[in-house]
Amino acid sequence: MLSERRLEVLRAIVQDYVGTEEPVGSKALTERHNLQVSPATVRNDMAALEEEGYIAQPHTSAGRVPTDKGYRLFVDKLADVKPLTAPERRAIQNFLDGAVDLDDVVGRTVRLLAQLTRQVAVVQYPSLSRSTVRHVELLSLAPARLMLVLITDTGRVEQRMIDCPAPFGETSLADLRARLNARIAGERFPEVPRLVADLPDSFDADERGTVSTVLSTLLETLVEETEERLMIGGTANLTRFAQDFPLTIRPVLEALEEQVVLLRLLGEAKDSGMTVRIGHENAHEGLTSTSVVSVGYGSGDEAVAKLGVVGPTRMDYPGTMGAVRAVARYVGQILAEN
Amino acid sequence: MLSERRLEVLRAIVQDYVGTEEPVGSKALTERHNLQVSPATVRNDMAALEEEGYIAQPHTSAGRVPTDKGYRLFVDKLADVKPLTAPERRAIQNFLDGAVDLDDVVGRTVRLLAQLTRQVAVVQYPSLSRSTVRHVELLSLAPARLMLVLITDTGRVEQRMIDCPAPFGETSLADLRARLNARIAGERFPEVPRLVADLPDSFDADERGTVSTVLSTLLETLVEETEERLMIGGTANLTRFAQDFPLTIRPVLEALEEQVVLLRLLGEAKDSGMTVRIGHENAHEGLTSTSVVSVGYGSGDEAVAKLGVVGPTRMDYPGTMGAVRAVARYVGQILAEN
DNA sequence: GGTTGGCACTCGGAGCAGCGGAGTGCCAGG
DNA sequence: CCTGGCACTCCGCTGCTCCGAGTGCCAACC
DSSP, X not given: OOOHHHHHHHHHHHHHHHXXXXXXXXXHHHHHSOOSXXXXXXXXXXXXXXXXXXXXXXXXXXXXXXXXXXXXXXXXXXXXXXXXXXXXXXXXXXXXXXXXXXXXXXXXXXXXXXXXXXSEEEEEOXXXXXXXXXXXXXXXXXXXXXXXXXXXXXXXXXXXXXXXXXXXXXXXXXXXXXXXXXXXXXXXXXXXXXXXXXXXXXXXXHHHHHHHHHHHHHHHHHHSGGGSOEEEEOGGGGGGOOTTHHHHHHHHHHHHHOHHHXXXXXXXXXXXXXXXXXXXXXXXXXXXXXXXXXXXXXXXXXXXXXXXXEEESSXXXXXXXXXXXXXXXXXXXXXXXX | OOOHHHHHHHHHHHHHHHHHOSOBOHHHHHHHSOOSSOHHHHHHHHHHHHHHTSEEOSSTTSOBEEOHHXXXXXXXXXXXOOOOOHXXXXXXXXXXXXXXXXXXXXHHHHHHHHHHHTSEEEEEOOOGGGSBEEEEEEEEEETTEEEEEEEETTSOEEEEEEEOSSOOOHHHHHHHHHHHHHHHTTSBGXXXXXXXXXXXXXXXXXXXXXXXXXXXXXXHHHHSGGGSOEEEEOGGGGGGOOTTHHHHHHHHHHHHHOHHHHHHHHHTSOSSSEEEEEGGGSSSGGGTTEEEEEEEEOSSSSOXXXXXXXXXXXXXXXXXXXXXXXXXXXXXXXXXXX
16 A cells, blocks of 8 residues: 555646646656655655556656556546536536527537537437437328437437338328327337337238338337437647647547447446546557546436547546536536426 | 640649659659650749749759649649549448438438548538428427427428427417428428418417417527538548648647538538639638538539538549549439438 | 750758756665 | 765757758750
8 A cells, every 4th residue: 555645746746747748757746746855755655656557757767657557546546526617617507508409509518528628528419218208200201201200308309211111191190190109208218119019000901011110210210329429529639739649649530530439438437427537448449548537417317328528648637527527417407408 | 824744744743742742853753754855844844833833842952842823723724533433433322322311311421521532521411591391390398398390301300499488288289380381391491481471470369479489499590500510520531641740730620620610611612513722712721721622412403512521732632523523422312312 | 945964052851979957766874 | 764965877959961852054955
């Protein structure tokens, strides 16, 4: 177990390094933090911390830099989430309140988060599987062509084109629409398959094909990979880390373009509470020198989706965590109002 | 007027520079293109081209590089749009055919375009003002809370929350919904304001307030800045130009994050035919060292929106133009099928 | 007049040496 | 266990030379 002072030294190293972006030496440490001990003592502590793998030196005669393990310890034990200032909170509120629909909410959230943290922001749309059905609409576009529109309590709208095996009359359509809504409106999505299973039986044989097609399209929207959507922003912030550039930034940009990667990233995070994944803790190899701070958000107690930021492992964790948590809270409120 | 051979020299310079990314000298030119003249002659031609402002040298003793004006001449006079290969066209078709809804179409198009051109792709959603109304849906969420859902012939779906001045009954709602659709379904959006202007008059006084609110929300969706949406992708391609990095890439990324900037950029392009804006021809200052190749796409003759790519002025114009045109065509087809 | 080879000149970039300074590890003394 | 002192390491900056690609110009040629 590390002594209290050594932890303090680690904390100081992390803070300084995050601030200056340069390896920090023993002398600078004693000057900027009043550790009440001499540089020589700090050097001994540093040697111990390095021994344990919490810090490392890039070159033999350079200062120390925290390792992933060091950041881990910092986040777990040494960092307090930094609450936002009152003006910041007001700004969030004002900015989000102007949103006109879900796309707008998500879009604004991304921009907001990117601006607050000065990092890349990722916001997931509310998951269908954790929402309830608000309404199902069926429109006839052509004699044998329907459009299915699905609306959730979180404001998400999904649409699908349907080619029917046979023409489907207006009255039958109204009938199907009514019965569908009667069964599933207000219900949670995972329940839907069970609730509609026997619906085709109550239709005439010549309509049953179309009804089945509609239902299978409906069910597909729930399992498909398109079920989960997300939006990212603030990629320009990546350019703030000018050192060894293309090498660092490129794999990150590539990873960010892969929705699948991002979804998996968010999926790995805990459902409740904030998750911080540091450097190599991220499975994707393009993201081994980045950290991901994410948290679930939702209108009620339960999270309907996640949001977070992606940044260099050398990031201001307390501040970032504070911003992420605050934004998630406000987004939850906005969703609840709708 | 420049002689035939000098134009040929300019073409060769552009092609070489685009290929090698390095200033091209007179000797290299004569070797790689069979110009049938000696380096000395080419030097004279180069001096003339430089005099006219088509090329420039980065440093006194370096090769020549095309200027924006040089690229302009190249694109206008010297370049043929390069058609895609048959496999490429098949790939496009296959890739786009799997789309399930409009978001998916746009998303796939962005990825496709980014991959084909190896540049940043921008795709605008079909503009509301150039679409026709397919259906308007009104849902009651709470006694005095409605949701308006607007569906266009291009598959776009817009939603808005509406707070009513007074509770609005189910039958009145059905009535309003029916009348709204009767009036505007199948009509072009710009006609809508005219078509619904007198609608409140036919309702009872106590309902008129809500009807007006609904209508004004409907009309707002048409003028709002959110009317135009777009999606971008392929930003990782920016990292391919490793030289003088952060300086180049950052303003571009920043510009790309500003939807407004991008919309203006696409808006400046011609409605029909392909538009190429080179370097300083772009108003936005972050984009003065990039070129934008854009074209309208649509299900019929008329363009409903635009798509394009953003890349360095040093880009393969024939290839890029070919890819952009081809993708626009296929997207138009897909939209027409829905 | 346009084209060509020759030639002197320019200048950026690679390669190398020197050195200054920040930082370290270790040791002896408090 | 802490501290000051000291020798050592090594990164990175500066200044230097040298090389070569590329140019402009000129005289000769067709």
